[in-house]
Amino acid sequence: MGAAARAVLLLVAVAVVVGGASAQLCEEFYDRTCPDVHRIVRRVLKKAHKDDPRIFASLTRLHFHDCFVQGCDASILLDNSTSIVSEKFARPNNNSARGYPVVDAVKAALEEACPGLVSCADILAIAAKISVELSGGPRWRVPLGRRDGTMANLTAANNDLPGPRDNLTTLQQKFAAVGLDVTDLVALSGAHTFGRVQCQFVTDRLYNFSGTGRPDPTLDAGYRAQLAKSCPRRGGNRTALNDLDPTTPDTFDKNYFTNIEVNRGFLQSDQELLSTPGAPTAAIVNRFAISQKSFFKSFARSMVNMGNIQLLTGSQGEIRKTCRKVNGS
Numbered sequence: 001m002g003a004a005a006r007a008v009l010l011l012v013a014v015a016v017v018v019g020g021a022s023a024q025l026c027e028e029f030y031d032r033t034c035p036d037v038h039r040i041v042r043r044v045l046k047k048a049h050k051d052d053p054r055i056f057a058s059l060t061r062l063h064f065h066d067c068f069v070q071g072c073d074a075s076i077l078l079d080n081s082t083s084i085v086s087e088k089f090a091r092p093n094n095n096s097a098r099g100y101p102v103v104d105a106v107k108a109a110l111e112e113a114c115p116g117l118v119s120c121a122d123i124l125a126i127a128a129k130i131s132v133e134l135s136g137g138p139r140w141r142v143p144l145g146r147r148d149g150t151m152a153n154l155t156a157a158n159n160d161l162p163g164p165r166d167n168l169t170t171l172q173q174k175f176a177a178v179g180l181d182v183t184d185l186v187a188l189s190g191a192h193t194f195g196r197v198q199c200q201f202v203t204d205r206l207y208n209f210s211g212t213g214r215p216d217p218t219l220d221a222g223y224r225a226q227l228a229k230s231c232p233r234r235g236g237n238r239t240a241l242n243d244l245d246p247t248t249p250d251t252f253d254k255n256y257f258t259n260i261e262v263n264r265g266f267l268q269s270d271q272e273l274l275s276t277p278g279a280p281t282a283a284i285v286n287r288f289a290i291s292q293k294s295f296f297k298s299f300a301r302s303m304v305n306m307g308n309i310q311l312l313t314g315s316q317g318e319i320r321k322t323c324r325k326v327n328g329s
């Protein structure tokens with residue numbers, strides 16, 4: 001073999017190795033091995049929704065809280081054990097992230113139908129997609145083939161997930177750190193069109209914003225009065241629940257953005273997307289507030305982007321038998 005031919009072979013070998021390491025997901029991943037995967041997830045979710053109208057929002061959030069912490073590897077689902085310090089007790093998750101028993105039920109149904117094949121990370125991605133769809137949101141084909149991780153990282157869960165009082169610069173940085181841009185930030189924040197939120201995340205905006213002794217000036221006065229009833233200054237319940245989108249609490253639509261347009265974003269991190277002076281996100285909020293079609297299209301694309309963060313594929317990681325623990329532990 002000549003030097004040129006050897007060089008070509010080497011290049012091909014390198015390309016295969018590099019390509020293998022960043023192996024792509026594909027929509028047809030379970031078509032042969034577990035063709036009913038979508039139907040099975042949908043059935044379990046619909047059943048869960050009968051008892052819990054909030055579950056679709058909660059499952060959508062779980063996928064986000066999984067992907068932002070060392071990638072979409074189902075690390076958020078691992079319980080404490082001798083080898084695991086669970087992310088479930090990180091600040092953004094403790095008494096907040098929910099839906100774990102429904103994920104268990106989905107996993108049990110899939111282990112029955114096609115044992116050992118469908119990863120918990122893929123279950124979260126499929127559950128989020130079906131949850132959005134069943135709530136009236138966009139449909140998209142979800143790329144599959146993620147593998148489950150064998151580690152959790154409590155520190156990363158505390159540091160890398162965005163917080164409700166993060167300023168826009170910090171939000172942009174946390175999204176950029178996982179390869180997501182400002183359009184992804186605005187589109188994905190649109191998930192706050194459904195689900196619930198505790199009083200503790202808004203009381204500062206109602207009564208003493210940034211230590212000013214006054215309410216957040218970017219919060220509509222009428223909405224503030226309404227929220228103050230549910231979340232009184234003294235003697236209130238920090239964990240009492242409110243709708244993130246009071247106009248259509250359980251429907252996935254563009255009202256999150258029309259709310260922000262009239263200073264009725266619930267969280268500081270929501271309103272900032274429009275109200276921060278010079279915000280690069282403001283024009284995108286305006287675009288989505290005008291056109292649900294534009295929002296839906298971007299949301300679907302951004303969910304796929306989020307679902308691609310730092311993946312384990314091929315023979316990396318494992319397919320967990322139980323989502324709450326690493327195999328053999």
Ligand code: HEM
Pocket residue numbers: 054056057058059060061064095096097098162163164165166171185188189191192194195196197198201244267269
């Ligand atoms: C941009 C930064 C974000 C911040 C600061 C943020 C913060 C929060 C907070 C504080 C809550 C309320 C939690 C509670 O009261 O227990 C919440 C709820 C929620 N978040 Fe976000 N979030 C962000 C982005 C996202 C993204 C990207 C998604 C999904 C794509 C999402 C989906 C949800 C959903 C659906 C709920 C309601 C969950 C339920 O009812 O169980 N959020 N978020």
Ligand SMILES: *[C@@H]1O[C@H](CO)[C@@H](O)[C@H](O)[C@H]1NC(C)=O
Pocket residue numbers: 080085086089
């Ligand atoms: C899990 O471990 C964390 C960190 O050690 C601890 O804060 C938490 O209370 C534990 N939770 C349970 C249910 O054991």
Ligand SMILES: *[C@@H]1O[C@H](CO)[C@@H](O)[C@H](O)[C@H]1NC(C)=O
Pocket residue numbers: 089090094095
């Ligand atoms: C999680 O919340 C519980 C209250 O339900 C609290 O006792 C515990 O200290 C919290 N854990 C952490 C790690 O903050």
Ligand SMILES: *[C@@H]1O[C@H](CO)[C@@H](O)[C@H](O)[C@H]1NC(C)=O
Pocket residue numbers: 153155156159160
């Ligand atoms: C956990 O996350 C922190 C902060 O993101 C990082 O510095 C650390 O290296 C991670 N630990 C492991 C074991 O990956």
Ligand SMILES: *[C@@H]1O[C@H](CO)[C@@H](O)[C@H](O)[C@H]1NC(C)=O
Pocket residue numbers: 167168169170
């Ligand atoms: C945003 O928050 C970070 C971290 O708290 C802070 O360092 C930074 O100065 C803030 N930026 C702006 C523009 O307020």
Ligand SMILES: *[C@@H]1O[C@H](CO)[C@@H](O)[C@H](O)[C@H]1NC(C)=O
Pocket residue numbers: 208210211212213
């Ligand atoms: C508002 O908060 C600041 C600092 O967090 C505190 O010093 C101040 O006393 C509070 N003001 C009122 C009116 O509660």
Ligand SMILES: *[C@@H]1O[C@H](CO)[C@@H](O)[C@H](O)[C@H]1NC(C)=O
Pocket residue numbers: 237238239240241
């Ligand atoms: C506070 O609100 C939560 C959520 O609605 C509820 O489960 C809990 O019982 C309430 N606690 C009190 C003391 O009212």
